Amino acid sequence: MLTRLANPARFMRASGAVLPWLAAATALVLAVGLVWALVFAPPDYQQGESVRIMFVHVPAAWMASAAYLFVAVASAVALVWRHPLAEIAAQAAAPVGAAFTFVCLVTGSLWGRPMWGAWWVWDARLTSVLVLFFLYLGYIALVNAFDDPARGGRAGAILALVGVINLPIIKFSVDWWNTLHQPASVFRLGGPTIALSLLLPLLLMALGFTLLFAALVLLRMRTALWERRLRALRLYGGVSLPHAAE
Amino acid sequence: MTGWLAMGGYAAFVWPAYAVAVIVLGGLAAMSWRRYRAVRRELDAARRPGDDA
Numbered sequence: 609m610l611t612r613l614a615n616p617a618r619f620m621r622a623s624g625a626v627l628p629w630l631a632a633a634t635a636l637v638l639a640v641g642l643v644w645a646l647v648f649a650p651p652d653y654q655q656g657e658s659v660r661i662m663f664v665h666v667p668a669a670w671m672a673s674a675a676y677l678f679v680a681v682a683s684a685v686a687l688v689w690r691h692p693l694a695e696i697a698a699q700a701a702a703p704v705g706a707a708f709t710f711v712c713l714v715t716g717s718l719w720g721r722p723m724w725g726a727w728w729v730w731d732a733r734l735t736s737v738l739v740l741f742f743l744y745l746g747y748i749a750l751v752n753a754f755d756d757p758a759r760g761g762r763a764g765a766i767l768a769l770v771g772v773i774n775l776p777i778i779k780f781s782v783d784w785w786n787t788l789h790q791p792a793s794v795f796r797l798g799g800p801t802i803a804l805s806l807l808l809p810l811l812l813m814a815l816g817f818t819l820l821f822a823a824l825v826l827l828r829m830r831t832a833l834w835e836r837r838l839r840a841l842r843l844y845g846g847v848s849l850p851h852a853a854e
Numbered sequence: 855m856t857g858w859l860a861m862g863g864y865a866a867f868v869w870p871a872y873a874v875a876v877i878v879l880g881g882l883a884a885m886s887w888r889r890y891r892a893v894r895r896e897l898d899a900a901r902r903p904g905d906d907a
Contacts, residue, residue: 646872647858657862661871668875707882714878715871722867820879827886834893841900 614693616833623826630823638816644809652806659806661719666794667814668712671821672740673775675705678825679747680772683765693829695761696836698768699751700828704821706744713737724788732781733789736774743771 645663652659682698685691716734717727728734747764754760782791794800800807861868 642872651862656864658864658867660861660864660868664871664875704882707878711875711878714874718867718871718874722864820883824883824886827890831886831890831893834897838893838897838900841897 614691616693619693623830627826634819634823637819641809641812641816645813649809650805655723658719658722661715663809663813665712665715665719666810667817668708670814671817672705672709672712673778675701675708675821676740676775679705680768683768687765696829696832700832701825702744702747704824709741709744713741729788731787731789732785733787736778736781739774743774
């Protein structure tokens with residue numbers, strides 16, 4: 609299915625059909641998730657109402673890493689097979705991943721102040737996620753630093769691949785080092801350790817963020833494909849080009 | 855209602871956290887959507903016969 613969709617014209621047709629439904633599903637899941645997280649979820653017996661920050665912070669953290677993995681895999685495909693859609697996918701996803709990482713860092717800080725007594729500590733988890741944020745910014749800057757988009761795309765793809773080393777560091781930082789940040793409580797051997805009444809709204813928000821990521825990446829990929837066609841139209845006048853999307 | 859808004863004394867941390875998430879993610883979605891519409895319009899204009907753009 610992926611190889612069939614890898615044709616830009618097919619991608620435009622399929623994504624155009626899927627996008628309205630994806631946007632509607634995103635809005636619905638996030639609306640229900642927000643009300644559940646802010647109203648119906650019980651306060652934690654130790655953290656009190658501050659636990660509600662977790663319903664944004666943890667899914668944003670998951671998406672920060674998942675989006676980076678998406679950028680890296682798409683970059684690898686772009687480097688190895690030179691497929692234009694893969695490069696467009698990586699570049700469309702990077703700002704979305706950066707936004708999730710920023711939300712993760714700020715909400716974590718807002719939770720850390722009352723719970724730890726500090727807005728920020730240089731422990732391994734926090735530092736590696738800050739590095740992830742800078743990797744996103746570096747990737748975006750590098751892609752746009754060249755007059756020739758093809759060269760920028762290649763340089764960015766290589767940076768994205770080198771940066772993958774940071775993902776296992778983020779994941780296992782809480783096991784490898786003595787961090788102030790707590791260890792995993794959902795994706796761990798032996799199953800989740802948090803109460804179902806808190807786990808369900810957390811998973812719903814995570815689903816909402818995943819849908820939001822998919823919708824934004826599709827939207828931004830369609831924009832990028834149109835921009836390429838626009839550039840081609842302006843370069844070659846009205847000459848119709850092969851592979852003209854849609 | 856006031857009790858809920860107070861968030862058990864954590865209002866100063868819970869509400870800004872949600873506000874940042876809504877502003878950053880909602881802002882990115884709004885920017886992406888506006889760019890999408892603008893590029894679509896430019897493309898339609900560029901394709902119009904006789905239009906030199």
